[in-house]
Amino acid sequence: MIQQIVLKSRPVGVPTSANFEILTIEIPELAKGTVRLKAHTFSVDPYMRGRMSEAKSYVAPFAVGEPVMGGGVAQVVESRAEGFKAGDFVLGMVPWQDQMVVDAAGLQVIDGNIAPLSYYLGILGMPGMTAYFGLLDIGKPQKGETVVVSGAAGAVGIVVGQIAKIKGCRVVGIAGDQSKVDYLINDLGFDAAINYKTETNIAGVLAAVCPDGVDVYFDNVGGEISDAVISQINKGARIIICGQISLYNATSQPVGPRIQPTILKKSALMQGFIVSNYASRFPEGFKALAEWVGSGQLKYTNTTYHGFEKLPEAFIALFEGKNLGKLIVEVK
Numbered sequence: 001m002i003q004q005i006v007l008k009s010r011p012v013g014v015p016t017s018a019n020f021e022i023l024t025i026e027i028p029e030l031a032k033g034t035v036r037l038k039a040h041t042f043s044v045d046p047y048m049r050g051r052m053s054e055a056k057s058y059v060a061p062f063a064v065g066e067p068v069m070g071g072g073v074a075q076v077v078e079s080r081a082e083g084f085k086a087g088d089f090v091l092g093m094v095p096w097q098d099q100m101v102v103d104a105a106g107l108q109v110i111d112g113n114i115a116p117l118s119y120y121l122g123i124l125g126m127p128g129m130t131a132y133f134g135l136l137d138i139g140k141p142q143k144g145e146t147v148v149v150s151g152a153a154g155a156v157g158i159v160v161g162q163i164a165k166i167k168g169c170r171v172v173g174i175a176g177d178q179s180k181v182d183y184l185i186n187d188l189g190f191d192a193a194i195n196y197k198t199e200t201n202i203a204g205v206l207a208a209v210c211p212d213g214v215d216v217y218f219d220n221v222g223g224e225i226s227d228a229v230i231s232q233i234n235k236g237a238r239i240i241i242c243g244q245i246s247l248y249n250a251t252s253q254p255v256g257p258r259i260q261p262t263i264l265k266k267s268a269l270m271q272g273f274i275v276s277n278y279a280s281r282f283p284e285g286f287k288a289l290a291e292w293v294g295s296g297q298l299k300y301t302n303t304t305y306h307g308f309e310k311l312p313e314a315f316i317a318l319f320e321g322k323n324l325g326k327l328i329v330e331v332k
Contacts, residue, residue: 143168151220
């Protein structure tokens with residue numbers, strides 16, 4: 001018998017524990033091309049909130065009554081698939097179950113000797129790839145430019161800021177907790193950081209810490225924070241739309257400043273992207289990120305919850321700003 005966590009109901013506003021349910025089911029037999037896995041570590045990510053809604057998006061919604069799916073690292077217990085053997089650790093999109101039988105076609109064998117297994121869900125996985133391709137392909141930061149990152153202490157933001165520093169930029173982060181602000185400056189080398197929860201005039205503070213304006217804005221948050229940053233952009237600025245976490249739980253669409261006149265007057269570029277757009281180039285991203293991690297130029301941290309049953313709690317914590325870096329759940 002195995003445990004699984006299903007979406008019991010679709011959240012209205014901020015998700016709660018009542019939207020999830022833990023069930024006990026029987027594990028199916030292996031068929032050709034499948035493997036039986038024991039869960040090791042799960043990733044919880046803001047984009048998963050969108051999949052809990054029926055609204056049309058770039059990926060199909062979760063079905064009510066079915067297990068939630070997300071990034072995970074697991075160990076092969078039994079295999080009927082070529083290239084996978086018992087004991088291997090694999091990475092893939094997997095159901096929220098403590099054990100599972102899945103098609104091996106969507107899995108990748110990973111090496112825990114290269115980096116901690118959790119890194120494959122973070123800096124060497126989807127968040128790292130998101131930061132790498134979003135910043136470098138769309139933002140195209142140049143030495144001496146000013147890069148601003150919202151959600152700067154999250155899984156993607158901390159990588160964006162450090163890559164921008166590697167490229168010789170001045171980096172300003174925006175986060176929602178003083179300990180996060182201190183971490184960005186003291187541990188990661190950001191040039192400045194702003195606590196948006198204690199500052200009443202974000203645009204004014206930005207003007208002070210970005211005296212030469214903003215050349216690149218990596219937007220993980222949206223809402224009023226992004227309105228303030230966009231008001232400070234320079235001519236030819238690049239705005240990367242990665243996430244809009246401030247709006248994910250909104251029950252109606254808020255109306256903010258019309259930014260098109262600013263984009264027009266500044267000849268600025270604004271582009272959204274999904275990391276899967278770059279799937280064919282993931283080996284390039286992995287190589288660069290692994291080299292920077294190995295040389296100590298990129299640091300990383302996780303916020304870790306322990307226990308399979310903690311998955312809903314950990315997911316909800318994303319929207320309460322409780323994570324520093326990547327939020328993961330280790331199954332013990």
